Amino acid sequence: MPKISNKASQMPASPIRKLVPFAEAAKKRGVKIFHLNIGQPDIATPDTFLNAVKNSNIKIVEYSHSAGIESYRKKICGYYKNYNINIDSTEVIITTGGSEAIAIAMMSCFNPGDEIIIPEPFYANYNGFSCASNVIIKPIISSIESGFALPPIEEFEKLITPKTKGIMICNPGNPTGYLYSKSELEGLRDLVKKHDLFFLSDEVYREFCYDGKEYVSVMHLTGIENNVILLDSISKRYSACGARIGALISKNKEIMSAALKFAQARLSPPTFGQIGAEAALDTPPSYFEEVKTEYIARRDFVIEALNKMPGVFCPKPSGAFYCIAKLPVDNSDKFCQWLLEDFNFNNQTVMLAPATGFYSTPGAGIHEVRIAYVLNLSDLKSAMICLQEALNKYPGSTLI
């Protein structure tokens, strides 16, 4: 039998996926599970999107342009303009989800063995894409005590070697919910400029910024236009994760030309998703206002509930729909498995994401979990009651 590739052996399996068999077994036992483990919102996709797909009336589901349907690429520039991101249609390539935008950006920018610095905890799949591109992630820990603020620029500088080719962030952050300030981003800009690095920014949660705090895009930073690559997705914006529509955006013509070659090799992004996404650009502002109001209520409830639990600490995030909580447990991987395998309260339990999967420093996040507040308030209330009960009963509690 031929041997699989080294890359395939090293490819990380998601720590959340490891829990799936335990969740399935719990369901078979009739236990209701509150899924706080994944960023799959329960919010309805806007009618603009769904009706456009329904009424598309195409007779042949043809390839689109490799960079995406031209009318969509043109129209989406207006969307970005509302965020003061000024691009034209040649500066955007529509991708198959944000995932493909990350994969293409990595292949376009980095050679095998190149290093990129990413503040951790970070979106677990960055590990997968860097492994697929043989790129080495140099993590820099942002602490829960600081609410996951950007570590001091000096700490980044310490990690820079001749192999360093880029910096990558997620803003607002998954899994932290942290929203970077203008001055934090300006610090990164100066560093990027000084060392002439690529600056990749995953900003798929820009619709979810709270408390009147300002969303600052890497595209707003001046003087590093050729360094910046914006990675985007409609998955969260329109609650359309399954549409698989994202975007790679840059003013760097060499990068766009390279990215287009990778895009051409895979022919085109999905046609139906693009049809929906283009129409969804006309979604009324009220949709987003309602969604935001809903998420703020959920966040406020969850953060307060968590911090009331003895031994729990959870900083209040200003963006996205995640938070990272520190729990009074010996090991959050074990705790999350125990929740599914050995626990229920009134035949209910919660599924959480162990935070270890979001760190690449071994041992980091061992007491933390990520909670996605993507359920309605009533379910979130039941979920928090379950969690409280579980923490009281868990044999590996560190409270006593």
Next chain:
Amino acid sequence: MPKISNKASQMPASPIRKLVPFAEAAKKRGVKIFHLNIGQPDIATPDTFLNAVKNSNIKIVEYSHSAGIESYRKKICGYYKNYNINIDSTEVIITTGGSEAIAIAMMSCFNPGDEIIIPEPFYANYNGFSCASNVIIKPIISSIESGFALPPIEEFEKLITPKTKGIMICNPGNPTGYLYSKSELEGLRDLVKKHDLFFLSDEVYREFCYDGKEYVSVMHLTGIENNVILLDSISKRYSACGARIGALISKNKEIMSAALKFAQARLSPPTFGQIGAEAALDTPPSYFEEVKTEYIARRDFVIEALNKMPGVFCPKPSGAFYCIAKLPVDNSDKFCQWLLEDFNFNNQTVMLAPATGFYSTPGAGIHEVRIAYVLNLSDLKSAMICLQEALNKYPGSTLI
């Protein structure tokens, strides 16, 4: 400005794409172009597919399982059973088009620097995916004189080095339309077994086999079950290229487990495409019979018309909807460009794919073009008249 990756620099640009600006300019001059250059069929997508998407009534476009919607994976096993390919749902991963199946297979099987042997001419994007995975293609020329039959196994054997990790074929073939015989495939099987290689087979045109010739899948070959990976797509089967639904199929559990990790990193294949594809499994046989009858009529017309032209030679393919023709021209890249830039007949011209893009041996295919007979008979007739006129007028004709 930071430097793009070596991979991005080396990534081949499609020779067809290079012609696009000339085609656009011709259109602006009011010239009608018959597009024989790409495999985008003019056949309607079946109603089973389109209606399922229209009537799906989903309220949230959610992520599907990373391996694809479970009911679809189960049901598709019945489709394969009709072709005597016996798999269960754990042996199939639904991919984002056949393209992603190729990309994931390459990443799962091969290390950078590993070599795979591919008979040429081959589907041009294999170059792109091998470049993206740093895999080295060792081409082996199949000649137009033999109708693109498989080269003798001894010729393959000569190319095998300690770096050789796999063999890849497309059957029925794009761009040749050649359908491999059972004995040709058994020859490859023996070779694969002897050297314990991976055997990747792209069989997306299995619905398009003509003249009563037998379709033999790599999945029918016994004794190499752990070596074989079947790469598939619904793009041509249902004329649904833009749905971006394909499949990676193998009995090798290590490969399936590796492939799933790559699939998980990109979350899921497109939801709407899967909904359509699952429903399309119930497309009545009459749809495929009509389509096949249509393609046979087109093929018969095109091949006869081509071989009647002085100096043209085109073997008759038994599958897919392509043929490769040798033309009496100095250079088919130049000729294809000239067709768009300097020629028209009654304000019409044809766009062809220069065959050089389907060879990786430098200079090979310089007198050949690929013709996709994806237009209706009336358009094909006009296109062939255009081509005949063009060959009479082309300054680089080799006839005199």
